[in-house]
Amino acid sequence: MRSGTAEFVESAEKVVGPNHVLTATEQTEPYAVDWTRRWEGHTPAVVRPGDVAEVAELVRLARRHQVALVPQGGKTGLVGGSVPLAGEVVLSLTRLTGIEPVDRLAGQVTVGAGVTLGALQAAAAEAGWAFGVDLAARDSATVGGMIATNAGGLHVVRHGAMRAQVVGVEAVLGTGAVVRRLRGLVKDNTGYDLAQLLCGSEGTLGIVTRARLRLVAPPGPLVVALLGLPSMTAAVAFAATLRTTLPGVRALEAMTGDSMRRTAAHLGVALPTTPTASAYLLVEADPASDDPTLTVADSLTRAAGEGALGDAVENAAVATAAGERAKLWRFREAQPEAAAALGVVHKMDVTLPTSELAGFCDDVAVAIADRWPEAATFLYGHVGDGNVHVNVVGGPEGEDVDDLVLEQVVDRGGSISAEHGIGTAKKRWLPRDRSPAEIESMRAVKQALDPDGILNPNVLFPPFCL
Amino acid sequence: MRSGTAEFVESAEKVVGPNHVLTATEQTEPYAVDWTRRWEGHTPAVVRPGDVAEVAELVRLARRHQVALVPQGGKTGLVGGSVPLAGEVVLSLTRLTGIEPVDRLAGQVTVGAGVTLGALQAAAAEAGWAFGVDLAARDSATVGGMIATNAGGLHVVRHGAMRAQVVGVEAVLGTGAVVRRLRGLVKDNTGYDLAQLLCGSEGTLGIVTRARLRLVAPPGPLVVALLGLPSMTAAVAFAATLRTTLPGVRALEAMTGDSMRRTAAHLGVALPTTPTASAYLLVEADPASDDPTLTVADSLTRAAGEGALGDAVENAAVATAAGERAKLWRFREAQPEAAAALGVVHKMDVTLPTSELAGFCDDVAVAIADRWPEAATFLYGHVGDGNVHVNVVGGPEGEDVDDLVLEQVVDRGGSISAEHGIGTAKKRWLPRDRSPAEIESMRAVKQALDPDGILNPNVLFPPFCL
DSSP, rough: OOOHHHHHHHHHHHHHHHEEEEHHHHHGGGGOTTTTTOOOOOOOOEOOOOHHHHHHHHHHHHHHTTOOEESSSOOOOOOOOOSSSOOEEEEEEEOOOOBOOOOOOTTTTEETTBHHHHHHHHHHHHOOOOOOOOOOTTTTTBBBHHTTTTTHHHHHHHHHHHHHHHEEEEEEEEEOOOEEEOOOOSOOOOOOOHHHHTTSTTSSSSEEEEEEEOOOOOOSOOEEEEEEOOOOOHHHHHHHHHHHHTTTTTEEEEEEEHHHHHHHHTTTTTOOTTTTTTTTEEEEOOOOOOHHHHHHHHHHHHHHTTTTOOTTTTTEEOSHHHHHHHHHHHHHHTTTHHTTTSSOOEEEEOOOOOOHHHHHHHHHHHHHHHHHHTTTTEEEGGGGGTEEEEESSSSTTTTTTHHHHHHHHHHHOOBBBBBSSOOOTGGGGHHSOOOOHHHHHHHHHHHOOOOOOOOTTTSSGGGGGO | OOOHHHHHHHHHHHHOOGGEOOOOOOHGGGGGGOOSSBHHHHHHHSSSSSSHHHHHHHHHHHHHHTTOOOSSSSSOOSSSSSSSSSOOOEEOOOTOOBBBOOBBTTTEEEEEEOBBHHHHHHHHHHTOOSSSOOTTTTTBBHHHHHHHHOOOOHHHHHHHHHHHHHHEEEETTSSOOOOOOOOOOOOOOSSOHHHHHHTSSSSSSEEEEEEEOOOBEEEEEEEEEEEEEEEEHHHHHHHHHHHHHSSSSEEEEEHHHHHHHHHHHHTTTOOSSOOOOOOEEEEEEEEOSSSSHHHHHHHHHHHHSSSSOOOTTTTTTEESSSSHHHHHHHHHHHHHHHHHTTSOEEEEEEEOHHHHHHHHHHHHHHHHHEEEEEEEHHHHEEGGGEEEEEEESSSSOOOOOEEEEEEEEHHTTHHHOOOSSSSSTTTTGHHHHSHHHHHHHHHHHHHOOTTTBBBBBTTOOOOOGG
């Protein structure tokens, strides 16, 4: 342990109490690895503050002793952004689990950074409201981490990403300054929105300790439809049409035909619609009508008039009962586990301009198959947001496949990170995605709010820019 | 003209052409005053660039010659944020009027900073989409100014403020760096979101030249209801209930009884519902049903079960035909003109925590009447967002009434600026609204992106902080 680190740890124990500073390897190990076990680091200490004052004191100590901190939530990221890969001290926010009473008048709630998405959803539901973001890792992912990575998920097409839910935050910046805006003011134009700046900053500017979040109306009776389409191009076009014609559309998920058939095989069930389609589209809507099936069917039929959809609408599987809806959703949600069942998965999470989405899906699958004929490629994602998850398994080792995929993304004007951020995994790619002027501007902001570079210093910025 | 300014103007003429640099007083005067004529300044020159390259060159020249610039759009602000009150050079963005073809697949459009909201709405509608923000100044307000002030308007409760519509921007920062993110990537977590940082920054960090904006589904058949309620407390509570129970609610506007009766008198028409109510609530919804009236009436009745609403629901005026809806909307939209008809208006635009909204409306009206018995106070606004417009006319001169109102806002944990920003008008109030740590952090960001302090240097920050 470096002497600065030893002094920091000694002082930190006085701040949070010795029980909340872990230094024994068997205790720190779980905090040094992410859930995929792809990213494994080491740390001299894990510090677990219990409130914002403790966090502020720890940041001041870290500045004084020049100790790097990695803020950590539920560790459900995929890019190595919250594990101490360079031996940083881990600042775990999981003790900040307070949930204040839901403000029913405002439709808002204030929660601690360590609250899981699942706990937040439950609190909202109990008060007759809902939370606008949902994702598969709901029982582990924490609000702080979701803000730091601007998490997206299934309903961005309806409610926006995490950024759109954040009304305000309490946070400790890298300077040690505590900023706090928790009064729930939806319209509040009094200078720079520091909460929005922290959204997606991956713990490099400040540490969120609490957040004031907007809630949304709970959905009415839901309808889910699964359609098999003649091409990904048709799926993208149909999704666009549904966004303007289907009342209450709240999820638009697309999958390639290969991904779908592999997933059905993994689940051991037959596809409930056209089994040989080139692409599949899963639609969830809250049509707010007495006869939701009819409304959705009408909308599908009306929307279908504008595209070359084959028999997709006639053969669509439509479900309204909860159990039946869940069965259709399984074909989408089981895609990652179907991939994982085949071996170690390369996971990439990218966004394409909508006009490039179908071409990307078509070409990248062919390019991977050409180079690694034994590989299985899964392509699925949130077509309403242009977001594709690329999972490749059983073929390539090393990072060649990541390079192949990200190269195509950049060439088509896409984003190399849709939902998980840059972290460690993608930082060498950042200069391909963002211009020198943008990276320089980001570095100036980093320098302004974290002048000593103590907050997650090894993520986001490429090494040759440091 | 200072020598640095003279050199800047000479160089600027080479950049934009002599026709686009105005220096004669009769030419510059219209650019030195806002539409309310409350804010009137003077300027040695108005420069009108035609594209981003020219803007970048002008920023570089301004840095070299240490000339302060005031970026200017449609001048529809209310806080003196876009007029050269200290003799700054005006940078008018009104030539940037390009509207690219609507991207129908993505539901997005790229437009120049000088495009008016009205032109944007028309382009969206022609492509089968709509724009999520609407406000009364739609024919003058420009996209650049709306981003710089994070404009809100009538449908924030449904679609969010301007910030929520911005997918990306092209902008020139105070360093001269050009940042550009116009590919329409809804999910794009590749470092700090500089576009979001520019939203609401009032031209102090960068100059937006183009924006990529998300569009929304056009509304279906609309229903408008006007209800008279026994108290503002009941109006606030009923609005909260409607947000979770009324499908497709898209506007929730409240007015005090006094404001409403004065406005009806100004219009010379009778109130279409309970004429003696203490508060009024205007509801607009897009219920997406075959019989919209029935659905809204059902929702109102169901929601009414939870509150002490008197005969508000039974006597509600409900309209579905466009002309009838417009008649109900007039009672809300004519509030400012009813105030202006009585004399020079003090206009304040504030947000309260929802739980404080009714108490604020009640108390502030009494406090103003106590001190200025001859004054007429109008209180109306977007109750779904906690946003109240306070208009006071016929009584106070000077800024005493502003002080009285803002004092009450701050005491109740509200925001001194909901929609228009701080500008010049409210900067001495900023330290009451935001903490020293927040103002220091904002100043650090300003220093990072505008190191020479050339962009709108006389707004936002209070003088004693400079």
